Amino acid sequence: MADHQYGARRRSVVKGALAAGVSAPALWTLLSACGTKTSSSATVKIPSPTTPVTWPMSKVNEAIAAGQKPKAGTTLRIYNYADYLSPRVLKDFEEKYGVDIRLSTFNDADEALTKVASKQLKFDLYFPSYDSLGKLIGADLLRPLTHDYLTNYDNLWSSFRDPWYDRGARYTVPYTIYSTGIGWRTDMVPDDIAGMDNPYDVFWDTTYAGKMAILDDWHTAMSMVLLRNGIHDINSTKQSDLDLIRTQLLDLRKTMHPKVTISMYTEMPAGQYGLCQMWSGDAINTPYYLPKSVSPSVMRYWFPPDGKGEVDNDLVVLLAQGENPVAAHFFINEILDNSVAAKNFGFTGYQPPLNKFTPSTLVSDGYLPQNLATAVVEEKDFKVGFPLLQLPPASDAAWHQVWQEFKAGG
Amino acid sequence: MARAEGRRQPPGSRLIWPLLAIPGTVWLALLFVAPLYVVVAILFGGTDPILREPVPVWNPLDWDFTQFTYVWDHIVGSQPFFRPALVRTVLYVTIATLLCLLIAYPVAYFTARFAGRWRGPLLAALIAPFWISYMMRMLAWVNLLQTDGLVNRTLSAGGLLDVHVNWLQGHATTVVLGLAYGYVPYMILPLYAGLDRAPTAMLEAARDLGASRWETFRRVTWPLSQTAVVVSLLVTALPMLGDYFTNDLLSGSPSTSMIGNLINNSVLTPGQTGQAGAFVLIILVVSVIPMVLYVRSTRSGADVMS
Secondary structure (H helix, E strand, C coil): CHHHHHHHHHHHHHHHHHHCCCCHHHHHHHHHHCCCCCCCHHHCCCCECCECCCCCCCCCCCCCCCCCCCCCCCEEEEEEECCCCCHHHHHHHHHHHCCEEEEEEECCHHHHHHHHHHCCCCCCEECCEHHHHHHHHHCCCECCCCHHHCCCHHHECHHHCCCCCCCCCCCEEEEEEEEEEEEEECCCCCCCHHHCCCHHHHHHCHHHCCCEEEECCHHHHHHHHHHHCCCCCCCCCCHHHHHHHHHHHHHHHHHHCCEEECCHHHHCCCCCCCEEEEEHHHHHHHHHHCCCCCCHHHEEEECCCCCCCEEEEEEEEEECCCCCHHHHHHHHHHHCCHHHHHHHHHHHCCECCECCCCHHHHHHCCCCCHHHHHHCCCCCHHHHCECCCCCCHHHHHHHHHHHHHHHHCC | CHHHHHHHCCCCHHHHHHHHHHHHHHHHHHHHHHHHHHHHHHHCCEECCCCCCEECCCCHHHCCCHHHHHHHHHHHCCCCCCHHHHHHHHHHHHHHHHHHHHHHHHHHHHHHHCCHHHHHHHHHHHHHHHHCCHHHHHHHHHHHCCCCCHHHHHHCCCCCCCCCCCCCCCCHHHHHHHHHHHHHHHHHHHHHHHHHCCCHHHHHHHHHCCCCHHHHHHHHHHHHHHHHHHHHHHHHHHHHHCCCHHHHHHCCCHHHCCHHHHHHHHHCCCCCHHHHHHHHHHHHHHHHHHHHHHHHHHHHHHHHHC
16 A cells, blocks of 8 residues: 555656656656665766756746846845844845845754745745755755846856856855864864874864764764765765764764754854864854953864865755745845955855955955964865765665764764 | 432533533644644655655555654664663653752742742742743853853852863753753742642641641641642653753753654654654653553542542
8 A cells, every 4th residue: 555655656756847847867866766665876866066967947936037126015034044144234135125034044954944845934045055956946946046137146256157066057046155174272172183194083082072062964974974084975875884974973972972063153162162073154253252351363273285175055045935036036146246245254254155255365354363264265175175965865864864863862 | 319419400501511611622632632643644654755854644544654663663672772862851851850849849838838928929930930931041041051151150169169060061960950940930830839728727737736847747738739749740740851952952962862852853854754753652652651640649639638
C-alpha cells in the first residue's frame, strides 16, 4: 500500500514538474529526491562551480512586468537571519517609498526552509544560501526576477553577475560573501592559532574545553571536520567521510562541551568563550560588541592563507508567496546601491560582493581593524575556496542524522 | 434514596449537565484531540520528496511506522543516542521541581498563614513574574550570568576573589536553576490556594492538644496540603518536560539537551519532523502516569473529606 502511494506521489511530482517546465537537471534532482531504492544519488545534478545550472523560467510564477512603482502604504515582508540587514537601511527604504517593511528572522537555513515551504507567511524576500536553491526552485517557491528593475546590478563583481548556481541570474541576486574560519580572543586564548600546523586542531584541544563554540549550522560545522583532516570535498557523499565526521564530532562534544550557536558575534565579545568557529562577517562585527574595557585589538580571525577553506555567498530571492513583488525588486536594487550597501555592511559586518569594496579600502575606510583584515573576502577566494553545495537527498539525510546525534548530546 | 431523589428531578433536568459539558468537550476536541491527531498523522505520515517537509497521512491503514521505529530504536536499541537526553530531562525536571517545592512551599505557607494585611500585595508580587515574558526573564539571566556579569562579580566579593565561572557554557546546574527560577511562580499559586483553604480550627486544635509547631505541621498541615502539593508538582513539572528554551538560552550545549530540544531540532530539520511527533507521544505517555497519580490522590482526598 505504501509503495503504491509512493509511486503515485512520485508520478504526480514528475507530472507537476513537467507541467512547470522543469529542466533535466532539476528533474533529476526531483526524481532522486523521491528516494527510490534504485536511483543512485550520483545521478543527481546539483549546481556547482564545475556544473553550472540554468534554471527554467517558472510557468506557475511569472515574472512581473517592468515599469511599475511600489505602492505607498503596502507592506513588504522580508525573511532573513537576525542582524543581517541594517535597521537604518530598512527605515530609509520605508521613508523613500512609503512602504511598511515587516522583518521576520530565522536561526538556520533548515528552519527557514520549513517556514518558507508552508507558504503561509507571505514573505516577499528571502535570503537563502545557494545550497537550498534547487529545492526552492524545484518546489516552485520562487518568482523569476525582472532585471529591468535592477539598475544597480552592474555594481556586482563581474564573476557574480552570471553565477554558476543560477546562470543568467534568473532567480537570485548575490547579497553577501563570507568565509568560515576560526575566531579567537588573544586575551583568552594564549596560543598562536594562526601559527599552528593545523589550526582546526584547536577545537579538540582540551585546554579550551567548555570555553569554545561551533556554528549551529550542520553543513558548516561538519565540513570543518573534513577540512581538519585535509579532505577538501566538503560536500562528500562517501560513507567513510561521514563516519570520520561522526567520530570526530562526537569526540569534540564529549571532550570539549562546545556551545552550539550562531551568536558568536555577541557572545565572544561578551567573554562567554574565547574561541569559536566563525563566519568572517561575524568576526568583522565583533569589535562593536566588545565591552569598552576591552580593546578591539584582541580579536583574531583565521582563514587558510592558501584560500583552501570554506567560502560562500548568500542570496536574495523573490518568493512567489509574496504579495508585493514590485517593492521587493526595488529593495533588491536598493541594497545593490554602493552607498546603501556600505551602510548595510557597516551594520552587519557581512561584505557585499560589489566593486566598490576592496580589501585595502575596507581597512583604510575603517570598516574593520587591521587585526581582522584576514576576514576580508576577495574575488579570487572563490576560485580556490570550497562552497557548501546542496547534497543529494540520501546524503543530505545521512549528514542530518549525524548532526542530530551530535546535537542530541547522547 | 438516590432513585427517589432522581424521580423528584424536574423534567429536562437530566439534560442540563450533558449540555453544560458540551462547550468543554468541543473545546477539548478542537484544541487537544484534533491537534494530537495531526501530530500522529505527521509522525506516521510521509515526507515531501523535494523539500522533505512532513506530509500527514490521515488514514491509519496507510500509516508508515519508520519514524517512530527510528526514534524508538535510538532510545532502547544498540545506538541509544536519544536516551541520555531523556534521562537528563527526567533528572533536571525532578531536581528543578523539588527545588521549586522547597522555595514555593514556605513562601505559600507564609502568605496563607502569616501575611495578614500584606497578603494582597504579597500575592501581587508573587504573580508579578507572569507579567514579564518567560523569554525576557531568561534573557535577563543571560546578562547576569556572563563571565563578567553581576553573579560572578558578587561571588568574587567585588574583585577580592578570582571567580570566573562560565555559567553559560553548558552547565547542568545553570539549566536546572533556570528551570526552577522560570517555573516557581507556577508552583506558588496552587500551593497558596491549597494552604489558604486549610481549616485554621484544626491547626489550633492540634496546638491546644499539645502538639509542637513541628508536630502540627507534620501531622496536620502537611497532610492537608498534600493534594495542593501534587497539583503544584504537576502544574510545574509537565510544562518543564517540554521546555527547550531555557536550555537553548542558558546553555546552548548538546551536553545539556533535553527532550524539548530534541523536539525543537526535529521540527526544524527537514525530513525529521515526524520524529518530533514520536517524542511528543513519549512525553504524553510519561505525563499520563503522574496524571493518574493525581486523579487517585484527589479521589482519596475527596473520600477523606466526605
